[in-house]
Each structure stands twice: as C-alpha cells, then as structure tokens.
Amino acid sequence: MTQRQITLVNNSTAPTALALLQGDSVIWLAKYAYPGTQVRFTWDDTDYCFVWAGTGQVSPGVILDVSQVVPASPNDNNQIDFSYDAPNRTFFFGKPQSGTPTGTLMIRADNTVPVDAVAVGIGMAGKPSAVMSAQPNMMYRFTPRPDYRLAFGNLTQSEVVDPAALPTFPVSFPPNVYALTATLDEGHQWTVVSDILSKAEADE
Structure with a gap:
C-alpha cells in the first residue's frame, strides 16, 4: 500500500475543472476550481x-x-x-x-x-x-501501470474523452516522493513540484 497525493492549484484567470487521468481516455478524478483555489486528490495506488x-x-x-x-x-x-x-x-x-x-x-x-x-x-x-x-x-x-496525466477544461469525473482533442500533461512521482503540487498558470501551463514534507490528507 502506497498513499499518493496530488494538489492541483488553479492560478489561471478563469474557473475550470482540474483533472487527473491514468492514461488518456477517461477522466479518473476531477474537481471544479476557481482562480486562486486548489483541490487535492489522495489515493492508494494498489487499490x-x-x-x-x-x-x-x-x-x-x-x-x-x-x-x-x-x-x-x-x-x-x-x-x-x-x-x-x-x-x-x-x-x-x-x-x-x-x-x-x-x-x-x-x-x-x-x-x-x-x-x-x-x-x-x-x-x-x-x-x-x-x-x-x-x-x-x-x-x-x-495492464495496471498508471500513466498519470493532468488536464483542465469543461471536464467531468468519469467522463470518456477523445485523446486527440484533450491536451494532457504527464506527471510522475520521483523515487521516494509520494506527494506533488501541480499549478496551472495564467498561460495554461503546468508546473509540478514535489511536496517532500507534506502529509497525505483525505480528499477535500
């Protein structure tokens, strides 16, 4: 059992859904976020x-x-x-x-x-x-080999999407790192940093 966590921050200029995929065709997790707010996803990667x-x-x-x-x-x-x-x-x-x-x-x-x-x-x-x-x-x-990807837009959790029509940003956990923060900026670019000292929490 490995507890993993990603915090997604909306620093863009408009509200949008922030999403996490395990591949490129299904929105695995998603939450709506206004500018200046964040959402957090926590899961067990053996579940x-x-x-x-x-x-x-x-x-x-x-x-x-x-x-x-x-x-x-x-x-x-x-x-x-x-x-x-x-x-x-x-x-x-x-x-x-x-x-x-x-x-x-x-x-x-x-x-x-x-x-x-x-x-x-x-x-x-x-x-x-x-x-x-x-x-x-x-x-x-x-093959259960999660390929974590970030996305944003008019998206709904558990929605099937067209990979060719949805830009995604690949994200991976470095060795011995189990928490990340990904920030969407005003130019709709993602920046990802490791949360070395953060403690996993329940979904917000």
Missing part, C-alpha cells in the same frame, strides 16, 4: 478494482455511471467473469479468481453479454480509469 457501467457504446462525452465495483489485485484475484441476466435486465460480475498471466487484470465477457450495451474496465480507488465496450465471448486485458 485496483473491476468496474462496469451501463452506458452503451463507449464514446467521447459519455459519463461512466458505474454500477458495480469489485476489488482486484494484479497478482491475485486478477480475473473475473462478466454476464448479463436477461430476465432481470441487469449485468453482474462473478467472483474474482486468479488467472494467468499475473500482473494483468482480465475481464471475461460470456455469451450472454449483448453487443455494445455496457462498458467494462478497471479503476483505482473505486473510480473508473480505463474501459472498453463489452462484446460477447471476449477477454479484456488491462
């Missing part, structure tokens, strides 16, 4: 999960309203079955189990799953971070 959301086909602008979250681990309980209960018109995950290869999180959609009716994927801290449109009889593999 992986499987998620599904009944959003239809995954496309930019879709908000992932997650219906089920199941804890996952890349080295144990890294595979799960996904099914559709047609009489009751709902989807559900089975019980997680160990699968191969380890280090990968896998979702196996069975033959009951309708085409392009639901999104399946993985998340961290209970929030989706990577998803795909589910198809019947398919195995979906996700």
Whole structure:
C-alpha cells in the first residue's frame, strides 16, 4: 500500500475543472476550481478494482455511471467473469479468481453479454480509469501501470474523452516522493513540484 497525493492549484484567470487521468481516455478524478483555489486528490495506488457501467457504446462525452465495483489485485484475484441476466435486465460480475498471466487484470465477457450495451474496465480507488465496450465471448486485458496525466477544461469525473482533442500533461512521482503540487498558470501551463514534507490528507 502506497498513499499518493496530488494538489492541483488553479492560478489561471478563469474557473475550470482540474483533472487527473491514468492514461488518456477517461477522466479518473476531477474537481471544479476557481482562480486562486486548489483541490487535492489522495489515493492508494494498489487499490485496483473491476468496474462496469451501463452506458452503451463507449464514446467521447459519455459519463461512466458505474454500477458495480469489485476489488482486484494484479497478482491475485486478477480475473473475473462478466454476464448479463436477461430476465432481470441487469449485468453482474462473478467472483474474482486468479488467472494467468499475473500482473494483468482480465475481464471475461460470456455469451450472454449483448453487443455494445455496457462498458467494462478497471479503476483505482473505486473510480473508473480505463474501459472498453463489452462484446460477447471476449477477454479484456488491462495492464495496471498508471500513466498519470493532468488536464483542465469543461471536464467531468468519469467522463470518456477523445485523446486527440484533450491536451494532457504527464506527471510522475520521483523515487521516494509520494506527494506533488501541480499549478496551472495564467498561460495554461503546468508546473509540478514535489511536496517532500507534506502529509497525505483525505480528499477535500
């Protein structure tokens, strides 16, 4: 378990959503911030999960309203079955189990799953971070290697975005550093510094 924290500061001239992604296609965490204010995100970077959301086909602008979250681990309980209960018109995950290869999180959609009716994927801290449109009889593999990116704009947490249309700024934690502060300036440029002495706190 490693507790990580990023404080995002809006020093631009307009209110905007400040966001954190784990990749380039889903807004993992986001909060609205006025100029001169800040938001803080804190999470455990081993807190992986499987998620599904009944959003239809995954496309930019879709908000992932997650219906089920199941804890996952890349080295144990890294595979799960996904099914559709047609009489009751709902989807559900089975019980997680160990699968191969380890280090990968896998979702196996069975033959009951309708085409392009639901999104399946993985998340961290209970929030989706990577998803795909589910198809019947398919195995979906996700490599849990967070690629943290910053973004700002008219964004909503759990929103699917078009990577080509959303500029992002990569951010990484230096060795033995677990807290960062990223500041958005008047020119819409990011500056990131390490918070060597800061103590992790709960989300504000």
